[in-house]
Amino acid sequence: MDPDREVLDAERLDAALLELEDEIHWDAIPMLELAERYERQARLLGDDMLVARAQLSQANMRMRSGDVAEAAQRIWQIHQWAIDHDARRLTARTHLIWSAIHRHLGDAAQSLEHALLSVELLDDTATAHMQIWHRAKLADALAFAGSFETARERFDQAERLTTDLDRPFLRLYVLNNYAYSEHAAGNYEHAEQVAQRLRALADTHSFELDATVLDTIGAIELGNGRYAEAEQTMLQCIEKYSLIRRDDADAMPEYLLNLARAQRGLGAYERAQRSLDESRRLCADRELGHFMVQVYQEQAELHAARGEFAEAYEAHKAFFAAYIALRSRQREAQARTRQAMFETAEARQEAERFREQARRDPLTGLRNRRFIDEQLPRLIGTDPDLTVALVDLDHFKRINDQLSHDVGDQVLVQVAKLLEAELAAVSPDGFVARMGGEEFLMVLPGCPTPRAGRELDRIRRAVGAHNWAGITHGLPVTISIGVACVSESEKLTQPGLLSTADRNLYAAKHGGRDRVVCGIPSPDRARPYRDRASAA
Secondary structure: OOOOOOOOOHHHHHHHHHHHHOOOOOOHHHHHHHHHHHHHHHHHHOOHHHHHHHHHHHHHHHHHOOOHHHHHHHHHHHHHHHHHOOOHHHHHHHHHHHHHHHHHOOOHHHHHHHHHHHHHOOOOOOOHHHHHHHHHHHHHHHHHOOOHHHHHHHHHHHHHHHHHOOOHHHHHHHHHHHHHHHHHOOOHHHHHHHHHHHHHHHHHHOOOOOHHHHHHHHHHHHHOOOHHHHHHHHHHHHHHHHHOOOOOOOHHHHHHHHHHHHHHHHOOHHHHHHHHHHHHHHHHHHOOHHHHHHHHHHHHHHHHHOOOHHHHHHHHHHHHHHHHHHHHHHHHHHHHHHHHHHHHHHHHHHHHHHHHHHOEOOOOOOEOHHHHHHHHHHHHHHOOOOEEEEEEEOOHHHHHHHOOHHHHHHHHHHHHHHHHHHHHHHOOOOEEEEEEOOEEEEEEOOOOHHHHHHHHHHHHHHHHHOOOHHHHOOOOOOEEEEEEEHHHOOOOOHHHHHHHHHHHHHHHHHOOOOOEEOOOOOHHHOOOOOOHHHHO
């Protein structure tokens, strides 16, 4: 399937992305290119969810190919999109990748926190792969943090789920991670027990162990001093890896290094030297500094085993120099990644500030028409007792003409404060917005007309009773209010609801001002709905 040449529909692209998300891929670079093609296809379809999923797959593959800083920088935006759109499954996946990023940074606490969130977010929308793999990666994070008993419980839980959900092949990799975690912690006996279960599972289902699993088994055999078995396992691992059509940069050097260790343990020093030389050559060709450090260390061990102590000393010095250089590069990489994360978070916060500012009226600080257009349709569709009220200052032109526009602005700011304070006491979930000019909108969720009418009339009186002398020098400030409730509106749309409130406001104005009008307006008082944005 090549989405650059074939136009996929949303259903087929969803299935293709799910295959990327719910499979364990060892060849990160080709999968990155595939995820980039899927993103282009998703954009052609105009499907933002598919775009976000393709972008997350790219972040995952970038992280796994070693570009941790780039992955960290990209994941913030995807995570925020997932939160904003209540995309729970996508959010869970972002936390799983975030956990891996922090593990690369050596931050066990943050890695564990994100791994926990990736499991807490699992629900009925999570796939079987997620139910299993997120728990397995939580176990990895727990082991990395030193909580081995709890890690074992989580590995056991993930393994039971592979049986319950009939995923025996995924169980193979759960056991592989389990065995490797025990080996990395120096628990070689326990690691051996898990590895035996892994082999038994493979025999039962006729699974062919790939190079990655064989390397884990070989490392465990090395840790337990079973060098002959380790040599055979690593030879099998290298042969298996040589047959596949991919070449991960650091896979073969690591396999050869483990082979050399096994051969040194057997006393087969010449074979060990040949394996080590080949690992060194590949490390040099591919600039794998992190593995070259281990090659120098193994070379020192091999010289010492042969009684070549002067050479062992020189190899140890080379190892120490390479180790210092490696630590320096790692710290630089960590610093770059952390800086990328900081800059992305900073940019996101700045974007949020601008987003908030764009939805606020600069004079009064109230919400504006853009915010109304985003929030009101949702409330109309979910709250049958929603009430809105259009508020208009009476004789506001007189204030501007007789006193000044500056005084008029002061009146608007004070009215805004009064409306907001009074509404908070009535409807904590409600809000006040400035529609434009001297007109405001009050939104009262869960407040049917009878109660809304009483409360709004109290607010009207509070505005009129306010001490305006310091601002208007004797000119009164009053408001007229037109009210509409969803349950009484002719049309369950934003224009329909505002039209009802607008006609009631018109009735309040022509009824003498400084009053509240509720209910369904009579035809003789009706007038066409004005666009408040243009009227302002």
